[in-house]
Amino acid sequence: MVSRLELVLKELNENGNFRASLFSTSTGLVLASQKAEVVDDRVVAAMSSLLSDAAYKASEEMNLSVLSSIKIKYIGDYIVCRNIIMPDKKTQFILAVLSNSPESSEIEAYYDQLLDWAVDNATPDLEKLSSI
Numbered sequence: 001m002v003s004r005l006e007l008v009l010k011e012l013n014e015n016g017n018f019r020a021s022l023f024s025t026s027t028g029l030v031l032a033s034q035k036a037e038v039v040d041d042r043v044v045a046a047m048s049s050l051l052s053d054a055a056y057k058a059s060e061e062m063n064l065s066v067l068s069s070i071k072i073k074y075i076g077d078y079i080v081c082r083n084i085i086m087p088d089k090k091t092q093f094i095l096a097v098l099s100n101s102p103e104s105s106e107i108e109a110y111y112d113q114l115l116d117w118a119v120d121n122a123t124p125d126l127e128k129l130s131s132i
Contacts, residue, residue: 004125005032012097012118016111020044020098023122026052031093031129039098048081048096069115076101082115084126091130095119 009021013034020035028049033041055067070081082095095118102108 003032005122006034008032008118008121009034012114016097016099016114018097018099020096021118022048022096023126024048024094024096026092026094031126035098044096044098045094048079048094051079051081052083052094073101078102078111080111080115082119084119084123086127086130088130093126093130095122 005023009023009032012018012021020033020039020041022033022035022041022044023031024045025031026049028042028046030041030045033044035041035044051070051072052067055070059065059067066085067083069083070079072079078097078099078101080097080099082097084093084095086092095115097111097115099111102111
């Protein structure tokens with residue numbers, strides 16, 4: 001199962017030219033990752049978990065809808081964390097991606113499409129993991 005998740009991430013990185021991508025639990029446990037050697041996937045997973053938790057708490061405090069994704073743009077870098085909520089509504093996973101900042105809104109939209117594709121292709125395996 002994990003190898004299939006890694007294949008999804010490998011294709012995601014190749015198509016998006018991402019430095020790193022990973023699937024993790026909401027608590028920051030890495031399930032699968034594809035990354036450049038200089039990237040520590042455990043740090044990415046931990047920070048993604050922290051960002052997701054903060055955004056979730058903000059949505060509760062401000063009575064906002066369910067969290068879908070978080071995007072943080074730096075001068076030259078870009079982080080996207082996509083929440084993946086399982087049908088039981090209790091289990092959630094995170095897809096995190098690190099890349100260079102998108103050069104245009106079209107490229108950013110393309111990144112969103114790639115993440116949609118990755119979530120769609122990983123969800124069956126994540127559902128199996130959530131039932132363990």
